[in-house]
Amino acid sequence: MRDAAMMEHRIREVRITPVAFRDLPLLNTVGVHEPFALRAVIEVLTDSGLTGLGETYGDAGHLDRLRLAGAALVGVDVWHLNELARRVRAVVAGDHGTRGHGMSGMVTGSSTADRVLSPFEVACLDIQGKALGRPVSDLLGGAVRDRVDYSAYLFYKWAGHPGAEPDHWGEALTPDQIVAQARRMVDEYGFGAIKLKGGVFPPEEEVAAIHALRVAFPDHPLRVDPNGAWSVETAIRVGRELDGVIEYLEDPTTGIEGMARVAEAVSTPLATNMCVVAFDHVRPAVARSAVGVVLSDHHFWGGLHRSRTLAGICDTFALGLSMHSNSHLGISLAAMTHLAAATPNLTYACDTHWPWKHPEDDVVVPGALRFEAGAVPVPTAPGLGVELDRDALARLHERYLSCGIRERDDTGYLRRFEPAFDPTAPRW
Numbered sequence: 001m002r003d004a005a006m007m008e009h010r011i012r013e014v015r016i017t018p019v020a021f022r023d024l025p026l027l028n029t030v031g032v033h034e035p036f037a038l039r040a041v042i043e044v045l046t047d048s049g050l051t052g053l054g055e056t057y058g059d060a061g062h063l064d065r066l067r068l069a070g071a072a073l074v075g076v077d078v079w080h081l082n083e084l085a086r087r088v089r090a091v092v093a094g095d096h097g098t099r100g101h102g103m104s105g106m107v108t109g110s111s112t113a114d115r116v117l118s119p120f121e122v123a124c125l126d127i128q129g130k131a132l133g134r135p136v137s138d139l140l141g142g143a144v145r146d147r148v149d150y151s152a153y154l155f156y157k158w159a160g161h162p163g164a165e166p167d168h169w170g171e172a173l174t175p176d177q178i179v180a181q182a183r184r185m186v187d188e189y190g191f192g193a194i195k196l197k198g199g200v201f202p203p204e205e206e207v208a209a210i211h212a213l214r215v216a217f218p219d220h221p222l223r224v225d226p227n228g229a230w231s232v233e234t235a236i237r238v239g240r241e242l243d244g245v246i247e248y249l250e251d252p253t254t255g256i257e258g259m260a261r262v263a264e265a266v267s268t269p270l271a272t273n274m275c276v277v278a279f280d281h282v283r284p285a286v287a288r289s290a291v292g293v294v295l296s297d298h299h300f301w302g303g304l305h306r307s308r309t310l311a312g313i314c315d316t317f318a319l320g321l322s323m324h325s326n327s328h329l330g331i332s333l334a335a336m337t338h339l340a341a342a343t344p345n346l347t348y349a350c351d352t353h354w355p356w357k358h359p360e361d362d363v364v365v366p367g368a369l370r371f372e373a374g375a376v377p378v379p380t381a382p383g384l385g386v387e388l389d390r391d392a393l394a395r396l397h398e399r400y401l402s403c404g405i406r407e408r409d410d411t412g413y414l415r416r417f418e419p420a421f422d423p424t425a426p427r428w
């Protein structure tokens, strides 16, 4: 072990495998989820025989950038994360990356270089941990908690994808159906906080759903996130109605200036994963007191170390810290869990899309990650603590090849059934 820890571990090869996994018709303000979600699985192999894993978006534009960056990383010692970042930045310099960022028009301002860097940094940390025989959380300063709380992430949804049988979650279009969805998610996973993805129906209907959740779950902290679908005036009106009912109001409107005007008028903290998504955004947001909580996400903040830098900035400016999620697989859940465990000021339950994923669809060997009482116990095995299931990887790659989806397009998918659908914000 001592030898492995002392050695250089130079990158010999980078493998990037796009995969597709089953997804449900979850509604959001720009459309509806397609039958398959895309991810890319990153394997970094060293000349010393170690392999590290990373996971990121699988959209075509992003895959092109990952491939360019991956080729440029051969020869880098996995301990030299600064050199890793320098090479990624050199490769994507000048690429503004608006195509293929995997977030369907909602988190468009994040840094292209940080999105590309993230899975390689995670894979190098996985290798570092394996070389040292220590979990990734130890490389981030050590776990301050041995389990990481996640929140129930509710979505309005159709009964099933059009033309298919209803899925196992069924329809959720009314307050009662949303409460039933929450009940089932809380019963099955034990979540202690609840988030409703809004921006789908007129705000009055979504407020009614929040009030119904409040009655059904009097002690669960609640959040609602319309992804910027409301005008400043609507956001102020709705925000005032929800003052005292929710723990934070996520992206009620778009832009730092709009959020600042809402923040002045409501007492509930405003949270964001839309107007502060890169380091450049922090200063203006703080100057305008636009947000009270930042949702970090290592997939677009540049990996685990840079997410901890963000955590330090939030601490300095007395901003709350939570965690954002897109549809993801087990490698990402492991990375999110190590990061959250080693981030003392991440005090809110983290978002995760995990319950929406088909239980058989993953690329990691089952068993290393589980939900207990709404939390994931932090893996203690070396590195991320998850192992690649090669058969599953091959299966989900085959599905990527056959599914025909190459870019996430929630709007285009919804327009197939509602041609007049217009996602332009503000919708209300």
Ligand SMILES: O=C([O-])[C@@H](O)[C@@H](O)[C@H](O)[C@@H](O)C(=O)[O-]
Binding pocket: 026, 027, 028, 103, 104, 106, 107, 197, 225, 227, 273, 324, 325, 326, 327
């Ligand atoms: O998956 C979705 O539909 C979400 O709306 C996602 O795309 C958002 O990025 C995210 O969950 C959020 O908190 O804004």
Ligand SMILES: [Mg+2]
Binding pocket: 225, 227, 250, 251, 272, 273, 274, 324
């Ligand atoms: Mg959000």
